[in-house]
Amino acid sequence: DTGVSQDPRHKITKRGQNVTFRCDPISEHNRLYWYRQTLGQGPEFLTYFQNEAQLEKSRLLSDRFSAERPKGSFSTLEIQRTEQGDSAMYLCATGDTTFGDEQFFGPGTRLTVL
Amino acid sequence: AQSVTQLGSHVSVSEGALVLLRCNYSSSVPPYLFWYVQYPNQGLQLLLKYTSAATLVKGINGFEAEFKKSETSFHLTKPSAHMSDAAEYFCAVRTLSGGYQKVTFGTGTKLQVIP
Numbered sequence: 001d002t003g004v005s006q007d008p009r010h011k012i013t014k015r016g017q018n019v020t021f022r023c024d025p026i027s028e029h030n031r032l033y034w035y036r037q038t039l040g041q042g043p044e045f046l047t048y049f050q051n052e053a054q055l056e057k058s059r060l061l062s063d064r065f066s067a068e069r070p071k072g073s074f075s076t077l078e079i080q081r082t083e084q085g086d087s088a089m090y091l092c093a094t095g096d097t098t099f100g101d102e103q104f105f106g107p108g109t110r111l112t113v114l
Numbered sequence: 115a116q117s118v119t120q121l122g123s124h125v126s127v128s129e130g131a132l133v134l135l136r137c138n139y140s141s142s143v144p145p146y147l148f149w150y151v152q153y154p155n156q157g158l159q160l161l162l163k164y165t166s167a168a169t170l171v172k173g174i175n176g177f178e179a180e181f182k183k184s185e186t187s188f189h190l191t192k193p194s195a196h197m198s199d200a201a202e203y204f205c206a207v208r209t210l211s212g213g214y215q216k217v218t219f220g221t222g223t224k225l226q227v228i229p
Contacts, residue, residue, distance in 0.1 A: 040221070107155070107156050
């Protein structure tokens, strides 16, 4: 499977714990995006990487959230001191200038904070 | 700022009937518009996109959308619904921020297909 993959697919954690999600992009895609999707809503932009550089962060991304893409390949999204309001689906999407504006989405990681 | 509004959070159609999902956009520049589909517990898949070429855009699975500047609309249609079309559909617009592109999504429309 050469699509975008995300791990884990589901995560249940207790409030106050830290969680980390991983996204593996389609090979050679230089753009990588993280989105958060809550029930009944469309995906909301969180952050964007071009290669290893984080170029934009949404105001939704509080100080408890941090994302990295150390070698311009896979990316991680960490949430520290989780809150119940962090419960959502976290989606990763990747793209490349070859494909213009199209973003290819992974299956998402569903986070439940108890 | 660019945005999209989807009218109707839930739409029900009978199998074989016309599917019409509505999307209106707001943009100060010529927009790039998209329709995505999301099946339960899956990521989003691109159905079709408008990039200022032909106003009638054909996508996958028999879907198409027509860009109407006068109505600021980009409605998604399919002549005959199949059971497999039951999913959530998102309209989206490309926005430019800080010299790069990002996509802003609508709130989605859940399509139910009744046998």
